[in-house]
Amino acid sequence: MTLAPETTDLKVQLQLADGWFTVCDLNRLLPGRGVAALLPDGRQVALFRDRRGELYAIDNRDPFSGAAVLSRGLIGTHQGRPFVASPLLKQRFDLVSGQCLDDESVRVGTYEVRAA
Amino acid sequence: MSTTPTIVLVGHGMVGQRFLEALAERGLTATHRVVVLCEEPRPAYDRVQLTSYFSGKSPDDLSMTDMEFIEKHSIELYVGDAAETIDREARKVTARSGNVFEYDTLVLATGSYPFVPPVPGKDAEGCFVYRTIEDLLAIEEYAKSRATTGAVVGGGLLGLEAAGALKGLGLSTHIVEFAPRLMPVQVDDGGGAALLRTIEDMGLTVHTGTGTQEIVADASGAVAGMKLSDGSELAVDMVVFSAGVRPRDQLARDCGLTVGERGGITVDEQCRTVNDPHVFAIGECAQAADGRVYGLVAPGYEQAETVAATIAADEASFTGADLSTKLKLLGVDVASFGDAHGTADDCLDVVYSDSRSGLYKKLVIGRDGTLLGGILVGDAEAYGTLKAFTGSVPPVSPESLVLPAGAGAPAQLGPSALPDEAIICSCNNVAKGTIRGAVTDHQCTTVPEVKKCTKAGTTCGSCVKVLGQLVNAELEAGGVEVDKGLCGCFSQTREELYEIVLALRITSYQDLLDRHGREGARGGDGCEICKPAIASIIASLAPTIGANGYVLEGEQAALQDTNDHFLANLQKNGSYSVVPRIPGGEIAPEKLIVIGEIARDFGLYTKITGGQRIDMFGARVEQLPLIWARLVDAGFESGHAYGKSLRTVKSCVGQTWCRYGVQDSVRMAIDLELRYRGLRSPHKLKSAVSGCARECAEAQSKDFGVIATSNGWNLYVGGNGGATPRHADLLAQDLSDAELIRLIDRFLMFYIRTADRLERTSTWLERIPGGLEHVRDVVVHDSLGICDELEKLMAAHVSHYRDEWSETINDPEKLARFVSFVNAPDAPDPVVGFVPERDQMKPDLPLLSIGMRPTESKEAALEGSAQR
Numbered sequence: 001m002t003l004a005p006e007t008t009d010l011k012v013q014l015q016l017a018d019g020w021f022t023v024c025d026l027n028r029l030l031p032g033r034g035v036a037a038l039l040p041d042g043r044q045v046a047l048f049r050d051r052r053g054e055l056y057a058i059d060n061r062d063p064f065s066g067a068a069v070l071s072r073g074l075i076g077t078h079q080g081r082p083f084v085a086s087p088l089l090k091q092r093f094d095l096v097s098g099q100c101l102d103d104e105s106v107r108v109g110t111y112e113v114r115a116a
Numbered sequence: 117m118s119t120t121p122t123i124v125l126v127g128h129g130m131v132g133q134r135f136l137e138a139l140a141e142r143g144l145t146a147t148h149r150v151v152v153l154c155e156e157p158r159p160a161y162d163r164v165q166l167t168s169y170f171s172g173k174s175p176d177d178l179s180m181t182d183m184e185f186i187e188k189h190s191i192e193l194y195v196g197d198a199a200e201t202i203d204r205e206a207r208k209v210t211a212r213s214g215n216v217f218e219y220d221t222l223v224l225a226t227g228s229y230p231f232v233p234p235v236p237g238k239d240a241e242g243c244f245v246y247r248t249i250e251d252l253l254a255i256e257e258y259a260k261s262r263a264t265t266g267a268v269v270g271g272g273l274l275g276l277e278a279a280g281a282l283k284g285l286g287l288s289t290h291i292v293e294f295a296p297r298l299m300p301v302q303v304d305d306g307g308g309a310a311l312l313r314t315i316e317d318m319g320l321t322v323h324t325g326t327g328t329q330e331i332v333a334d335a336s337g338a339v340a341g342m343k344l345s346d347g348s349e350l351a352v353d354m355v356v357f358s359a360g361v362r363p364r365d366q367l368a369r370d371c372g373l374t375v376g377e378r379g380g381i382t383v384d385e386q387c388r389t390v391n392d393p394h395v396f397a398i399g400e401c402a403q404a405a406d407g408r409v410y411g412l413v414a415p416g417y418e419q420a421e422t423v424a425a426t427i428a429a430d431e432a433s434f435t436g437a438d439l440s441t442k443l444k445l446l447g448v449d450v451a452s453f454g455d456a457h458g459t460a461d462d463c464l465d466v467v468y469s470d471s472r473s474g475l476y477k478k479l480v481i482g483r484d485g486t487l488l489g490g491i492l493v494g495d496a497e498a499y500g501t502l503k504a505f506t507g508s509v510p511p512v513s514p515e516s517l518v519l520p521a522g523a524g525a526p527a528q529l530g531p532s533a534l535p536d537e538a539i540i541c542s543c544n545n546v547a548k549g550t551i552r553g554a555v556t557d558h559q560c561t562t563v564p565e566v567k568k569c570t571k572a573g574t575t576c577g578s579c580v581k582v583l584g585q586l587v588n589a590e591l592e593a594g595g596v597e598v599d600k601g602l603c604g605c606f607s608q609t610r611e612e613l614y615e616i617v618l619a620l621r622i623t624s625y626q627d628l629l630d631r632h633g634r635e636g637a638r639g640g641d642g643c644e645i646c647k648p649a650i651a652s653i654i655a656s657l658a659p660t661i662g663a664n665g666y667v668l669e670g671e672q673a674a675l676q677d678t679n680d681h682f683l684a685n686l687q688k689n690g691s692y693s694v695v696p697r698i699p700g701g702e703i704a705p706e707k708l709i710v711i712g713e714i715a716r717d718f719g720l721y722t723k724i725t726g727g728q729r730i731d732m733f734g735a736r737v738e739q740l741p742l743i744w745a746r747l748v749d750a751g752f753e754s755g756h757a758y759g760k761s762l763r764t765v766k767s768c769v770g771q772t773w774c775r776y777g778v779q780d781s782v783r784m785a786i787d788l789e790l791r792y793r794g795l796r797s798p799h800k801l802k803s804a805v806s807g808c809a810r811e812c813a814e815a816q817s818k819d820f821g822v823i824a825t826s827n828g829w830n831l832y833v834g835g836n837g838g839a840t841p842r843h844a845d846l847l848a849q850d851l852s853d854a855e856l857i858r859l860i861d862r863f864l865m866f867y868i869r870t871a872d873r874l875e876r877t878s879t880w881l882e883r884i885p886g887g888l889e890h891v892r893d894v895v896v897h898d899s900l901g902i903c904d905e906l907e908k909l910m911a912a913h914v915s916h917y918r919d920e921w922s923e924t925i926n927d928p929e930k931l932a933r934f935v936s937f938v939n940a941p942d943a944p945d946p947v948v949g950f951v952p953e954r955d956q957m958k959p960d961l962p963l964l965s966i967g968m969r970p971t972e973s974k975e976a977a978l979e980g981s982a983q984r
Contacts, residue, residue, distance in 0.1 A: 024938045032641065032674030033681070035938040042946070047938070050641050051626065061947070066961065067690035068947040072678040074647050077640030078604070085644035087678035087686055092644070 012047060014039075014057055015112035023047065026115045029055070034071035034084065036060050045111055046071035048095060050082055056095035057111035062086045063100075070108070120149050123427070124209050124217050126199040126367065127225035128154035130163055131399035131416035133180050135223060136191060138424035145189035148427075151217050152191060153209070155198035156248060159186075164413055166252065167277040170284045172816075172823075172830065172846045175249050202371040204392055221394055223423055224368060224381060228361035228400040228411070233269070237331030242339030242354040246278040247361070255356065259285040263354040266290070267342055269328050270359035271298040278356045279320055284849075289320050290350055292342075294359075296325045302452040303476075306469050307493040310476035314448050314494065317474075331355055363401045363409055376403035385433035386426045387419050396423045406436040414543045421545075448474065449496035454489025454506040455480050463488055468518040477518035485509045500582035504538035504548065540586070541572035541579045551583065555590040563587055564882060584885055602873060603645035605629060605637035610798065610873045614653050623663035625650045625675050644677075649873040651675035652760055655796035656868050659912035666923055667759075667796075668930050679758035682934065683920055684740055689959035691948045692740060693733040694720070695757035696747050697793065700767045700785035700805075701728025710750040714743055721956045727764030727802065729755060734957065736944055741934050744921045753919040756794060760874075762801045765789040766814070770807030770824070779824030781807035784853070788822070791857065792864065794917050798871040798880075801864070816844045819877040820860055825849070829856045833863055834881035834888070842878040845888045848896055858907065862895040865906035 010026040016039065023037045029049035037045045037060075044060035048071075060068045065088045073084040075095065082095040092101040093108055100106035123139070125132055132152065139145050154160075159181035169178065186193050197213045202222065209217045230245035232238050242263065244255050259266065259282065266282040268275050271293025282289045291298070297308025298315070312322055327345035334340040341351045363380040365373075373389050374382045380403030382390050387402060389395045399416035403409050410416060415434075422434040458465060458480040466479045475494040479502070482488050487505050492498065498517060510517065511533050534540075536549030554560045554569040563584050567573045573580040601607040606629075608616065613628070622628050628650060630638045651672055658665035664672065667680055679685050684692035696711070711730055715722045718739055720732040735743055757763060767785030771777030785805040792801070804813040805822040815821025821832040827850040835844030848859055871880040881888055893899040895906075924930050935941035949960035 028932075028938050030674055030933075032647075032671075036936065036945075038937040038940045038943055044937070044945075044947075065688060066947070067688065068945055069678070069686065069690045072681070072686070074644040074675075074677065075641055076605075076643035076647070077637065078643065080636075080640070082641060088688065090644060 010115045012055065013114050013116050014045060014047075015114075016040075020114070020116070032075060034073065034075070036068065036071040044068045044071075046073075046084070047113065048075050048082075048084060050075060050077075054082070055113045055115060056082060057113040058084070058093060058095060058098050059108040059110075061108070062088055062091075063106055063108060064089055064091055120147070121220040122149040122151060122218060123221045123223065124219040125150065125152045125223045125225060126209065127227055127399070127401070128152050128156075128160045128181075128193065128195075129225060129227045129399065130160055130180060130413050131227070131420050132223075132225040133160035134417045135225060135398060135420035135424060136189075137185075138421050139427070140185070140189045142424055142428045144424065144428055145191060148220075150189070150191045151219075152193045153197055153199045153211055153217075154193060154195045156250070157196045158249065159183075159193060159195055161249060163247075166246075166249070167281055169249065169252050170256075170281045171849070172832070177843060178249065199367060202367060202395075204371050204373075204395065207394060219394070221396070221427060224395065224397040224401055225399045225416075225420075226364040226367060226401040229364050230357060231360045231362050232357045233328060233359055235328050235330055237333055237339075237342075238357070240331050240333040240339045240355075241337050243331060244354065244356045246274055246281075246356050246358045252281070255281070255354075256285065258354055259287055262338070263287055263352075265350075265352045266354045266356065267292055267350055267352040268356045268358055270357065271295070271322065271324065272301060272358070272360065273299060275358040276315070278358045279315075282354075282356065283318070283320060287354075290352065291315075291320060291322045292326055292328055292344065292350075293322070293324045294327045298322065298324065299450065302450065302456065303491050303493060304457060304478065306467060306478065307450075307452075307476045307491045310469065310474050310493045311448060311450065313472075314474035361400065361411060363403070365401055368397065368401070373397075376407070376409070378409070379403075380409040385422075387423045387434055388426070396426075398423055404434060404436065408436065414545070417543065418545055449492065449494060449499075451492040451496035451499040452490070453499065453503040454487070456489045456491050458488070460488055466514045466518060468515075479514050479518055481514050485514075487514065500540070500579045501534075503542065504534045504540055504582070508535065508538075540582055541570075541574075544571040544574065546570050546572035548586065551586050552590050555587055556594060560587070561591060562883075580887070581885060601634070602649060603643055605633050605640070605642050605646045607634050608632065610649060610653070611870050613650065614657075614869055617650075617653050618657055618661065621661045623654060623661055624671055625654070626671065645873070647675040648677045648680070648760075649798075651680075652796045652798065656913070657909070659916040660909055665916050665918065667920065668924060668933075673933075682737060682740060683744075683754060683758060683924060684735065685758045687733060687959065689948055689961060690945060691733070691959065692735045692737065693731050693757070694735055694740070694743055694747075695725065695729055695731050695755040696752035697755040697789070698729040698764075699789040699793075700765055700782050702767075702782055702786060707750060707752070710746070710752075714746050718743055719950075719957065721958065725757075725764075728766050729764060731757070734950060734959070736936060736948055737934055738936050738941065738944070741925055741931050745925050748919075748922045748925060754794075754921040756920075759794075759796060760799050761794060761796050762789070762792040762803070764802065765792075766802075766804035766818075768805075768807050768812035770805075774807060776810055777807035777824070778826050779807055779829065781805040781813065781822075781824055784822060784824075784829070784856075785813075787853075788857075788860065791914055792860075794920070795864065795868075795913055797864070797868050799874050799876045801877070817841065818844065820844075820863060822856065828852050831856060831859055831863075833891070834877045836876055836878035840878070842882075845881070847888075847892060859895060861910040862903050862906045863891070865909050866891065866895055866902075869906075 012023045012026055013020040031049050031051050034046050034048040037047055045057050046060040048056045060070050062069050069087055073087045075084045083092045085092045098108040098110040161178040162180050197211045199209050200212050201210045207219050230247045245251055266287040267290040268279045269292050271291045279289050279291050297305055298311050329345055330343040332341040339353055339355055341349055343349050365375045365379055365381050368381045369375055373391050376382055381397035381401055382403050383397050385405045387396050387398050398419040400411055419434050462483045464481050468477045477492050479490040480488040486509050534548050538548045540548050550570050554566045558569050560566045560569050566587055573583050600609050602610055629642055654663050667676055684694055715732050720734050723731050725731050765785040765788045767781045770781030801819045803820050804815040804818045806813040806815045807824045815823050816832050817835045817837045821835055821844050823830045829851045830849050831847045832844035833847045836842045867877055936945045937943055950957040951960045
């Protein structure tokens with residue numbers, strides 16, 4: 001796997017109520033795939049990086065199954081917007097808004113994320 | 117009860133069954149009591165396909181009777197009970213069992229019986245007829261135990277089928293035909309010559325223009341030979357009479373109904389007997405209003421419909437029928453249609469004949485250019501189109517319709533040029549207009565849907581190719597943009613993408629998307645549909661195109677579905693299951709103990725799978741490498757249960773242990789499983805090897821299944837269990853080990869090359885134009901000249917195979933991905949919990965709480981989630 005040298009010392013951080021929470025090194029995120037992170041309060045976040053290097057963070061819990069698996073889904077682009085498809089029953093969620101693209105009444109939580 | 121009128125049907129053959137269906141369609145089974153007397157020990161079966169029993173179909177496969185249908189419509193079906201007498205005065209039928217049935221309407225569908233010429237010795241032991249499943253079972257038993265040479269009396273349609281069956285049973289086979297050529301009814305001298313040449317090349321001995329004078333029996337009364345009219349004598353030890361059939365009209369004669377001069381119950385245009393308005397006759401036992409007795413199933417079906425309509429007081433009549441036929445006899449296409457023998461005044465023949473390659477095509481053309489009929493031998497490709505044009509002037513010259521490809525470039529006469537009233541399916545009498553209507557009015561978009569909607573193509577199948585062309589033409593004409601693209605990112609089909617990847621040696625998904633994706637998708641992240649599909653194509657071709665075959669390497673890791681990414685199967689609570697490979701289902705006790713110890717140490721739920729291996733459930737992501745380190749150490753490797761790839765090759769114990777086995781099925785299963793392990797394909801691949809015809813490994817329900825014979829192996833393809841079960845089709849018989857493997861290599865690579873994403877071999881075989889015959893042409897006869905390439909691709913796969921799990925546990929960078937949380941790698945996911953059940957454990961399912969929505973509509977939201 002190739003890593004861009006200038007990003008190796010960058011950290012992925014999530015905006016929580018009490019400030020920026022550092023999760024991991026940026027190079028732990030494989031473009032096109034996600035990882036799960038555990039927050040201090042026990043919540044789980046799914047973090048993604050797309051091929052242009054943009055970062056996204058949503059709830060890891062798949063609302064259709066209850067399992068914490070959204071970080072293991074495949075990401076893609078639908079009409080120019082990034083999404084992740086649940087690995088269980090393949091419902092898609094917009095990575096920016098958390099909106100489910102296959103059921104307009106369902107939405108997952110989102111987080112502000114940065115590389116710093 | 118007594119007020120319900122009763123219909124008694126005598127005879128439950130193909131025509132009888134169609135009559136019952138026609139009654140049900142008209143709602144008559146609800147208003148009438150329906151009684152059926154069936155003489156044979158089994159209900160209606162497909163007599164047209166009778167010979168397929170010898171290529172592996174069981175009597176059950178041939179059945180045409182859906183017992184649910186019989187029960188649903190409260191039809192009283194008496195199997196194995198023939199009608200003995202009819203009392204027309206009292207309107208009563210007495211059955212052999214002694215049961216007496218009163219009728220308001222009596223329908224005779226007693227069929228016909230085989231004609232046995234009155235030669236001396238015709239009743240000797242070893243003489244058979246060829247008509248029922250029971251006849252075939254008797255022939256098979258005798259041929260296997262007591263005969264080495266057989267003769268078939270009669271070189272017509274059924275005679276050739278019987279000869280093929282004897283040859284298939286390993287007998288030297290003679291055909292004795294009284295007429296000067298084979299198939300005298302269907303073909304002319306030219307066609308007969310082409311047919312003779314091909315059949316003699318197959319090793320059968322044909323005696324035309326010769327009669328049978330006597331069957332010679334030995335001292336024990338068994339057949340020992342036969343004397344022919346030319347003075348010669350054949351040493352044969354069994355004889356099959358197949359010299360035509362005669363209407364079974366004795367029952368009708370006995371009760372005073374009129375029969376024709378050469379037999380057949382005389383009926384009018386409503387198929388009502390001329391003597392008794394309460395009695396009808398249909399099928400081969402009836403002499404129709406045009407004075408003919410029809411020996412084909414299609415006219416019989418039409419008669420069945422006519423009687424049902426008449427009972428329902430609809431207007432219908434049967435005035436005569438088309439005698440067109442298309443058959444594959446001993447592997448040779450033979451078709452005749454319309455006025456095949458040119459009996460009309462002033463008609464002309466257009467003939468193409470090449471007896472060297474066994475081709476003969478003749479068209480009969482009227483003075484005004486109307487196509488009247490024709491005969492095709494050796495290549496009946498154009499049959500569907502030509503038959504439909506019969507009676508009209510084809511839009512191109514007749515000679516261009518019979519010349520072979522390359523000689524004068526024949527016109528491609530598409531079915532779109534046909535008029536709406538042209539009959540496309542003559543078995544079920546479906547016109548082109550009806551098929552178009554299925555697409556335009558009933559929203560059918562595929563051939564299987566149209567078959568279901570119209571019944572076209574469901575009997576002999578010879579029109580399915582034309583159906584496909586019509587459906588596509590209609591969809592395009594209707595402005596229905598048929599987007600065959602893989603997904604929103606690619607406008608190409610999977611097959612087209614495979615060709616692009618192979619031809620341009622593309623090893624990167626992003627490269628493929630940016631160069632060949634749809635305009636709006638280029639530069640994006642693709643989607644969950646195309647990523648795994650392209651990853652699979654690249655993996656299938658990896659050694660050939662120079663890609664890395666390891667699915668977690670580089671960009672490939674980002675393309676895999678979660679199962680392939682973690683090399684395990686995701687279960688509903690987010691845990692995974694683990695399946696090590698157990699080739700052929702054979703496992704030594706030490707290895708069983710290792711699996712048991714691992715399952716115990718990690719607290720896994722264990723279950724035996726349908727594919728003869730062991731599945732361990734409940735592993736968390738971070739446990740997978742620990743489990744696999746121990747499995748690899750004990751000599752296990754990945755079972756690819758998570759991949760769209762070869763799963764297992766099941767086997768029975770075969771001749772090593774089983775007293776019935778005729779080959780070593782376990783060894784073959786292991787060889788096949790090790791050869792094709794890790795092969796990425798459009799969908800999962802399952803296989804099995806059975807050691808004898810008892811088929812304990814259930815090979816006929818697999819993508820490729822192998823059944824041992826005393827001479828080698830039979831290869832079946834396209835089988836499936838699951839939601840839409842399908843029996844596999846026989847691809848080739850009596851193969852040696854090397855021939856079997858070479859054929860499977862080709863078959864699998866051809867499937868991988870041409871199938872759609874997530875299309876199992878069973879649906880693929882139903883979908884691709886030409887179906888099984890086409891696949892056989894390509895992989896057995898190499899009609900596309902690609903077999904060499906297919907074999908090379910497979911050889912490259914086999915030589916480059918590496919175990920994904922042993923590679924992964926030795927790669928620290930890959931192992932780092934197997935963590936629950938990126939910031940807390942050893943903290944188990946608290947959502948994954950278990951509760952005890954039956955001495956093991958099961959997932960403790962997390963409570964569902966759909967975020968951001970009012971709680972009262974939770975149910976509705978869950979239902980909606982299934983829409984996609």
